[in-house]
């Protein structure tokens with residue numbers, strides 16, 4: 001059986017988690033603790049990056065699973081002002097093996113993410129580079 | 141489950157504890173198993189989800205409903221399992237497990253809202269029982285089955301339909317506060333520009349979005365609130381509790397936030413915003429249709445103030461809405477009684493200030509209110525579907541008038557974007573030309589950029605057909621709206637009309653000049669003529685001329701004139717042409 005075609009979504013959003021960096025880190029850990037088993041079960045891979053003000057995330061997997069996961073994330077009050085940078089068929093997984101790579105905290109506000117409408121490609125590259133660094137993601 | 145049933149669940153347990161005091165201290169009177177079974181049977185019969193805990197937080201009883209909610213296999217009796225172990229094998233997340241654990245250890249009454257792994261919310265209440273025993277009563281945070289809508293369900297989204305909503309509001313209005321009635325709120329939500337989604341991505345995608353909107357709406361509401369789909373992209377919610385204006389506004393804002401986030405139908409990102417109107421019972425009405433109408437009036441006000449807004453109904457809105465309705469009645473009467481007139485403003489070609497035509501401008505002479513400017517009544521006419529017949533009349537009257545002028549003087553007629561959608565514009569133009577015999581080249585249709593925004597393909601198709609007949613096409617008010625170069629290139633316009641605000645210097649003299657220069661340059665390179673509007677002084681004339689405009693229009697060359705004055709105006713230009721003087725640049 002051929003696997004269903006892959007789809008990838010990249011978005012940025014504004015964080016609504018207030019408080020200290022430690023609080024933010026704890027909340028991210030909680031998000032990842034929920035996300036990872038869930039994503040693994042749904043065949044979703046990806047990476048999540050956060051700054052003090054926002055998130056950037058890539059989700060890849062079968063379209064239906066990506067849609068369902070994305071929809072769940074949309075309902076999350078911990079962020080808002082979601083802007084989809086790209087949503088398109090993906091040839092191959094860029095985060096293979098990572099149910100949700102923790103691309104980590106980028107100090108301050110990353111210029112790429114605070115732009116009015118960031119371009120998808122550089123954000124994806126950034127996610128990949130940081131995830132690879134932080135999680136020793138295999139180089140494809 | 142209502143709080144009432146929760147208490148009645150606790151009672152048999154207390155009865156049992158009272159009847160079997162020995163159970164707690166180990167000295168059995170009645171066989172504990174019997175009474176366990178009895179309580180379990182009662183709870184199961186009531187369909188209640190409960191966990192009964194001993195003083196040591198050991199699980200005495202887990203009802204089947206509770207096992208289902210927690211996602212664990214039910215076990216008939218306590219079997220000595222500790223609450224902690226039960227929670228560990230449940231599908232609750234760590235936070236929820238911790239919350240339920242702390243709730244159990246609490247003294248007295250308490251409650252907590254948990255999220256189960258399946259995503260559903262569970263409300264947990266702690267009831268203290270005698271002998272330091274505890275009942276944890278669990279309820280899904282919304283009534284398990286949707287309120288039975290029967291034939292009142294919207295087939296696409298499964299929400300209540302308009303009739304179901306009206307019925308629910310009516311029923312609610314009939315309840316006394318003791319029955320859970322009293323004050324409540326009605327929200328009407330409308331997806332802004334949803335038709336664009338349908339037009340550009342197709343109705344199948346549009347339906348997917350509507351289904352997703354309904355699902356988010358349902359998930360965002362509390363138990364007791366009733367969501368409905370009234371029609372198309374219009375939704376409504378009956379808000380059960382928290383019905384102060386500030387609370388309703390906060391809720392509306394929350395809905396605007398979640399429902400306004402992106403959707404991914406078929407993997408394509410779709411962004412929407414929504415507007416919300418709010419009405420409250422009993423302040424704003426004591427009949428369902430009044431409440432719904434007033435929420436809709438508030439919605440209308442929110443939309444009029446710009447999209448992605450909310451507004452709560454006020455009596456002033458009602459007054460404004462009545463004025464508008466009056467305007468609508470007056471408009472219909474005006475149309476029937478021919479209270480509309482066309483005035484004509486000269487259009488002049490540079491450099492020799494030669495009259496080449498007139499722009500037809502619609503005037504409404506109201507018997508009581510005098511002249512009403514088009515910007516006051518055209519939006520109402522558009523809204524109530526009168527713009528197509530009025531537009532057809534304007535075309536016919538303007539063409540008829542133009543046949544009385546010496547050829548090749550032209551007449552320019554403004555056409556609303558809605559005429560491309562609502563009316564048979566091609567038919568109206570054809571019939572005006574055929575009936576009057578005006579040469580098509582002498583008719584110019586002016587459209588605004590926004591007309592090209594809504595349904596560009598269809599609009600461009602109509603423009604091309606007009607052009608094939610020989611009619612000229614002008615782009616009106618250029619520079620004020622979206623001013624996209626691509627739109628200028630999308631059609632070979634005969635003429636670009638430069639908005640008066642750039643000519644008058646209202647937007648800054650230097651900036652205005654620079655824009656006039658840019659548009660004139662653009663026109664020249666695209667082979668389009670450029671006409672500057674609102675030229676009132678010799679200085680302005682000299683300026684737009686220097687910047688390369690090929691034509692002008694404005695008070696300097698004449699105000700809009702009534703039909704009876706036109707022969708004199710035309711004659712005046714003839715005289716002026718005879719004694720043309722070069723105006724220094």
Ligand SMILES: Cc1cc2nc3c(=O)[nH]c(=O)nc-3n(C[C@H](O)[C@H](O)[C@H](O)COP(=O)(O)O)c2cc1C
Pocket residue numbers: 031034035036038039048055057069072073074075076078079100255256257258259260
């Ligand atoms: C920035 C951000 C990224 C998230 N990423 C994921 C994810 O990749 N997978 C996932 O299942 N949940 C993710 N979540 C958590 C979801 O929003 C949601 O809380 C979780 O899926 C549980 O949903 P449920 O309570 O409806 O079951 C993310 C949340 C945030 C704020």
